[in-house]
Amino acid sequence: MLWIWHRLWRQATPGKQTSNEHALPITTRLDANIDYLKKTFGQSEDLVIREIELPGKKLALVYLETLIDRDVVQRDILRSLLALQAIPLSGDEAKFSRLIRARLTIGDLQEERLWSKIITGLLDGKAVLMVEGYSRCLLLSIEGWEKRPVEEPVNEVSIRGPREGFAENLATNISLIRRRLRAPELRFEAMNLGRRTHTKVVICYLEGLVLKGILEELRRRLQRIDIDGILESGYIEELIEDAPHSPFPQLNRTERPDKLVADLLEGRIAVLTDGTPFALILPGSLVSQLHAPDDYYERWPLSIGVRLFRFLGIFIALLLPSLYVALTTFHQEMIPTPLAISIAAQRELVPYPAVVEALIMQVLFEILIEAGIRLPRAIGPAISIVGALVIGEAAVRAGLMSAAMVIVIAATAIASFTIPTFGLSQAVRMLRLPMILLAGFLGLLGIFAGLLVILIHLVSLRSFGEPYLSPLAPFIWEAQKDLVVRVPWWAMLWRPVLTGWRDLRRIKPGLHPFITARDKNAQDELETQLGEGSGKSVTARKGRRKKTRKLARKR
Amino acid sequence: MVFKAGSKYFLYVTLGLVALLMALFLSGCWDRREINELAFLSSMAVDLAGEQRLLTYEFVRPLTTGGGERGGGGTLPHRQATLRSGRGETLITACRQITTGLPRRVYLAHTNAVLVGEEMARQGLRELLDFIDRNPELRRTTLIMLTRGAAREILIKVQGDMETTLGKEISGLRKWVQSSGYGFIPNVNDVFFDLSNGAGTTVLPVLELSPQPFPPLIGTAATSSGGSRGTGGTEGRVEEPETVRTVRLNGAGLFYHDKLVAWLDKDQARGWAWVRNKVRRAVLALRCLGNNTKVAVDITEAHADVSVDMQGSQLQGKIKLRVEGELLEQQCNLEFTREEAIKSLESRMAAQITAEISSALNQAKMVGTDVFGFGGALHRQQPELWRQLQGRWNEEFKKLPVTINVEAKLRRTGMTGRPWQPGAR
Numbered sequence: 020m021l022w023i024w025h026r027l028w029r030q031a032t033p034g035k036q037t038s039n040e041h042a043l044p045i046t047t048r049l050d051a052n053i054d055y056l057k058k059t060f061g062q063s064e065d066l067v068i069r070e071i072e073l074p075g076k077k078l079a080l081v082y083l084e085t086l087i088d089r090d091v092v093q094r095d096i097l098r099s100l101l102a103l104q105a106i107p108l109s110g111d112e113a114k115f116s117r118l119i120r121a122r123l124t125i126g127d128l129q130e131e132r133l134w135s136k137i138i139t140g141l142l143d144g145k146a147v148l149m150v151e152g153y154s155r156c157l158l159l160s161i162e163g164w165e166k167r168p169v170e171e172p173v174n175e176v177s178i179r180g181p182r183e184g185f186a187e188n189l190a191t192n193i194s195l196i197r198r199r200l201r202a203p204e205l206r207f208e209a210m211n212l213g214r215r216t217h218t219k220v221v222i223c224y225l226e227g228l229v230l231k232g233i234l235e236e237l238r239r240r241l242q243r244i245d246i247d248g249i250l251e252s253g254y255i256e257e258l259i260e261d262a263p264h265s266p267f268p269q270l271n272r273t274e275r276p277d278k279l280v281a282d283l284l285e286g287r288i289a290v291l292t293d294g295t296p297f298a299l300i301l302p303g304s305l306v307s308q309l310h311a312p313d314d315y316y317e318r319w320p321l322s323i324g325v326r327l328f329r330f331l332g333i334f335i336a337l338l339l340p341s342l343y344v345a346l347t348t349f350h351q352e353m354i355p356t357p358l359a360i361s362i363a364a365q366r367e368l369v370p371y372p373a374v375v376e377a378l379i380m381q382v383l384f385e386i387l388i389e390a391g392i393r394l395p396r397a398i399g400p401a402i403s404i405v406g407a408l409v410i411g412e413a414a415v416r417a418g419l420m421s422a423a424m425v426i427v428i429a430a431t432a433i434a435s436f437t438i439p440t441f442g443l444s445q446a447v448r449m450l451r452l453p454m455i456l457l458a459g460f461l462g463l464l465g466i467f468a469g470l471l472v473i474l475i476h477l478v479s480l481r482s483f484g485e486p487y488l489s490p491l492a493p494f495i496w497e498a499q500k501d502l503v504v505r506v507p508w509w510a511m512l513w514r515p516v517l518t519g520w521r522d523l524r525r526i527k528p529g530l531h532p533f534i535t536a537r538d539k540n541a542q543d544e545l546e547t548q549l550g551e552g553s554g555k556s557v558t559a560r561k562g563r564r565k566k567t568r569k570l571a572r573k574r
Numbered sequence: 575m576v577f578k579a580g581s582k583y584f585l586y587v588t589l590g591l592v593a594l595l596m597a598l599f600l601s602g603c604w605d606r607r608e609i610n611e612l613a614f615l616s617s618m619a620v621d622l623a624g625e626q627r628l629l630t631y632e633f634v635r636p637l638t639t640g641g642g643e644r645g646g647g648g649t650l651p652h653r654q655a656t657l658r659s660g661r662g663e664t665l666i667t668a669c670r671q672i673t674t675g676l677p678r679r680v681y682l683a684h685t686n687a688v689l690v691g692e693e694m695a696r697q698g699l700r701e702l703l704d705f706i707d708r709n710p711e712l713r714r715t716t717l718i719m720l721t722r723g724a725a726r727e728i729l730i731k732v733q734g735d736m737e738t739t740l741g742k743e744i745s746g747l748r749k750w751v752q753s754s755g756y757g758f759i760p761n762v763n764d765v766f767f768d769l770s771n772g773a774g775t776t777v778l779p780v781l782e783l784s785p786q787p788f789p790p791l792i793g794t795a796a797t798s799s800g801g802s803r804g805t806g807g808t809e810g811r812v813e814e815p816e817t818v819r820t821v822r823l824n825g826a827g828l829f830y831h832d833k834l835v836a837w838l839d840k841d842q843a844r845g846w847a848w849v850r851n852k853v854r855r856a857v858l859a860l861r862c863l864g865n866n867t868k869v870a871v872d873i874t875e876a877h878a879d880v881s882v883d884m885q886g887s888q889l890q891g892k893i894k895l896r897v898e899g900e901l902l903e904q905q906c907n908l909e910f911t912r913e914e915a916i917k918s919l920e921s922r923m924a925a926q927i928t929a930e931i932s933s934a935l936n937q938a939k940m941v942g943t944d945v946f947g948f949g950g951a952l953h954r955q956q957p958e959l960w961r962q963l964q965g966r967w968n969e970e971f972k973k974l975p976v977t978i979n980v981e982a983k984l985r986r987t988g989m990t991g992r993p994w995q996p997g998a999r
Binding site: 264347348349351352356359360362363364366367369372373457459460461462465468471472475476479 | 589606607
C-alpha cells in the first residue's frame with residue numbers, strides 16, 4: 020500500500036515531462052518532417068497535409084482542419100503560394116523566407132525550428148509551412164473555430180447595465196475588456212497551464228496601479244501548478260487560494276466584463292481562462308461579493324436601500340430556520356404570546372420535533388434546487404411553481420409539516436437568492452444546515468456559538484494578503500463610503516485603500532452638481548439669450564443694483 | 575484537516591470546540607421543550623382556603639386546527655381555556671399539585687394576569703410577590719388585580735366574549751380602561767416599586783363579574799325536520815343564553831405594607847387616579863345651572879403635582895392638578911360662546927374633581943395609608959425630616975392637612991356657534 024503511494028508520488032513529480040521529447044529542431048528533409056508529424060498525431064482525421072509544388076521548391080502546408088478558418092487557407096495562403104509559381108525562386112533560405120513574407124497575406128507569421136513549438140502551434144490553430152531543404156518553417160495564424168457569441172450572462176443578471184457577458188473564447192473576452200478599458204497600461208500576460216490541455220490562462224492588470232507583491236505572488240502560484248488539465252477557472256481557483264478548506268470563496272468570479280473592469284480599476288488582478296466564461300478576480304473579499312454592479316449604475320438612494328435589504332437577506336438566509344427552531348424549542352418566552360399560541364396550534368399535528376422538521380425541509384429544498392438546475396427546459400417552470408405550492412400545501416394538510424415552517428423555508432430560499440455571487444450563496448447554503456443542528460441542540464447559544472466560529476474564521480481569512488472582511492474588519496474610514504451604502508459618484512474620491520493605494524485619487528473633488536437650480540437656470544437662460552459668459556455678469560450686476568437700492572433707502 | 579498540535583488548523587478547531595463547549599454548559603438538549611408540549615398559562619387566581627393556599631390556573635386550550643382558527647360555535651360565547659386548581663400549604667405545593675393532573679408542562683412565561691382574592695390580600699401579598707419574583711418564568715410585567723371574595727369565582731365563571739381567555743381580556747383592559755379614568759391596572763413591578771419606598775402602600779384595582787346581555791342563539795335548520803321526527807323535539811332547541819358574564823373594574827383596594835386595609839369605590843378610585851396621574855381621559859357629568867340637566871365634559875389632559883411644605887412647624891400637603899377638557903354633550907340649552915358660561919363650567923369641573931379627590935383622601939386618611947405620594951414628596955424635598963417621620967408616617971398622614979388646588983380649563987366646546995334647537999333657524 021505504501022509502495023503504491025510511493026510510486027504515485029514519484030510519478031507525479033516534474034522531470035518526466037513528455038513534452039521534452041519534442042525539444043528538437045526539424046530536419047531539412049520535408050518527407051522526414053511530414054512523417055514525424057504523422058507519427059506524432061497518429062491517424063488523426065483532421066490533420067491535413069497539403070503539398071505544393073513550386074518550380075524548384077517543394078512546400079508542404081500542414082494544419083489541423085478543425086482549428087482553422089478554411090476560407091483563409093483557400094483564399095489567402097493557397098492563392099498567394101500558388102501565385103508564386105510564376106516567380107523564379109532561389110535556394111537561399113533567407114531570401115525565400117523574405118519573399119514568402121512579402122507575398123503571403125497573413126497577418127501573424129513566425130519562424131520556428133523546434134518541434135515543441137511547431138506542435139503547440141498546430142494545436143493552437145496555426146498552419147505550418149515547411150520547405151524542402153530549409154531548417155526553419157513558418158507558423159501562420161489562421162485560427163477559426165465555432166464559438167458562442169457574446170450573450171447576456173445567465174447567472175449575473177442586472178436590470179441596468181450592459182448585457183454582455185464573457186464567452187468561452189479567450190480572444191473574445193480579451194476584446195471585451197480592451198473595449199472597455201482603452202488604456203495602454205492594461206496588460207495581459209499569458210501562460211499555458213495543464214500538461215495535456217495546455218489551457219491558455221491570461222493574467223490581466225493595470226500597470227502602475229496594481230500591487231507588485233500580489234502580482235508576483237500570483238505568478239508564483241500559477242507557475243507552481245502542475246496538473247493534467249485545466250478545464251475551468253475553478254481548478255485554478257482551488258489551486259491558488261489561501262484557505263482551501265474554507266467554504267467561503269476567496270477569489271471573486273464574474274461573467275461580466277463591466278464588473279471585471281471596475282475591479283481592475285480598483286487595483287485588482289483578473290485571471291481569464293480559455294474555455295470558460297468565468298473570470299477570477301483577486302484579491303477577493305466578502306464585502307465585494309455582496310455588491311452587485313447594479314448598485315453603481317442606479318441612483319444612490321436606491322442603492323442604499325437595496326444594499327441594506329441584501330445585507331438583511333444574507334442574515335435571513337443563514338439564520339432564519341435556526342432562529343425559528345431555537346425560539347420555538349428553547350426560548351418560547353421570546354415569542355409574542357399570540358404567535359406562540361398559533362405556532363403551538365400548528366405544531367400539534369406534526370409528529371416530530373422542530374429540529375427534525377427543519378432539517379428534513381432543508382434537505383428536501385436543497386435536493387429541489389439541485390434538481391431544478393438539471394430539469395429539462397420544457398417542464399422546469401411548471402414543476403417548480405406548481406410543485407412547490409402544491410407539495411407545500413399538501414404536506415401541511417397531511418400533517419407532515421407545519422405551515423410556519425413552509426413560510427420559513429420559503430423566506431430563506433428567497434433571501435438566499437439576493438446574494439449576488441453564486442459562490443457566496445453556496446457557502447451560506449452549506450452553513451445553514453450546521454446552524455440548524457446547533458440551534459436544535461443548543462438553542463440561541465448554539466446559534467451564537469456557530470456565528471462566533473464563522474466570524475472567527477472570516478476574520479482570520481486573507482485573500483492574497485488582503486483581509487477577507489476589509490473594510491469592515493480592519494476598519495477603514497475612507498472605504499465606508501462603499502460598504503453598506505453607496506455615496507454618489509461625485510463623493511467617491513478614493514479607490515479602495517488596500518488594493519489601490521498606489522494611485523488613490525479616482526475623481527476630481529468638487530464635482531457635485533449645482534446646488535441651487537435657480538442660480539443655474541438663471542445663468543443658463545441668460546447665457547442662451549445674451550450670449551456666452553454674460554449670464555454670470557448679468558446676475559452679478561443684479562446683485563450690485565440691489566445693494567445700491569439699500570443704501571439709497573438708508574439715506 | 576490535520577488535528578496535530580502545531581498544524582495551522584489546530585487553533586481553528588480548538589477555538590470552535592471551546593465555543594461550542596461553553597455553549598453546552600448553559601443550555602442543552604435537556605432544556606429542550608417542544609412548543610406543543612407546553613400548557614400556556616393565561617391567568618391565575620390566588621386564594622386562601624382556611625390555612626391552605628388555593629391556586630386556580632387558566633390555561634389556553636390547544637387548538638387542533640392549523641393557524642388560529644376558532645373552534646366552537648358561531649355565536650355562542652366561547653372561552654378557549656381549561657381550568658385547573660390545586661391546594662397546598664405553600665403556593666409552590668399548590669402549583670405542583672396541579673401538574674399531577676395536566677398532560678403538558680405548565681408554562682408560566684406568557685402569563686398575563688394574577689388575581690388575588692380578598693382573604694389572601696388581607697393576609698398579605700408578600701408571599702405571592704415573592705413567588706412571582708423568584709420564579710424564572712414569571713415576569714415582573716404580569717398584571718395583578720384584586721377581587722372581592724374569592725378570586726377563583728371570577729376565573730371560573732367568566733365566559734369569553736371578545737377574547738379567548740381571561741388573561742387576554744385583562745391585558746386588553748389594561749390598555750383601554752385608562753380612557754374612562756376609573757381604572758388602572760398595575761403590574762407586579764409597579765407594586766414592588768410602590769411597596770419599596772418609604773410609605774409602603776399601594777392600590778390594586780378590583781375586578782368583578784358583570785353580566786352583559788347577549789343575543790340569543792338562532793336555532794339550527796333542523797328544527798323543521800326535528801318536528802317531524804318524534805325524537806327531534808329537544809334536538810332542535812339549543813340553549814339560548816341571554817346574559818354573558820364578562821369582567822369589569824370597579825373600585826380599588828388600599829394596601830398598607832402589603833395587607834389589604836380598605837376599599838375605594840369607583841369615584842374614590844378615580845379621585846386617587848387624578849392625583850397619581852393615571853387618568854388619561856375622563857368624563858365629568860356636571861349639573862347645568864338650576865335644573866337637573868347635565869353637561870358632559872371630557873377631560874383630555876390631567877397633570878398633578880404633589881408636594882409637602884412646612885407651614886411654620888406644621889406640615890402641609892398640597893395637591894395641584896391641572897386639567898383640560900372639552901365639552902361634549904349638554905342637556906340644557908346654554909350657549910357656551912360667552913366667557914362667563916365657560917368660566918362657570920370650569921369652576922364646576924374643578925369642584926367635581928376636588929370632591930372626588932377629597933373623598934379618596936378621606937378614605938385613605940381614615941386608615942392612614944398614604945397612597946398619594948406625600949411621603950415620597952417629603953422624602954424628595956426634606957430628607958432629614960422624612961427620616962425622622964418615616965416610622966410613623968401613617969399616623970402623621972392621618973393628621974396631615976391637604977389643600978387641593980384644581981385648575982380646570984375648557985379647551986373647546988365642539989361648536990363655534992349656537993347649539994342646535996328644534997324649530998329655530
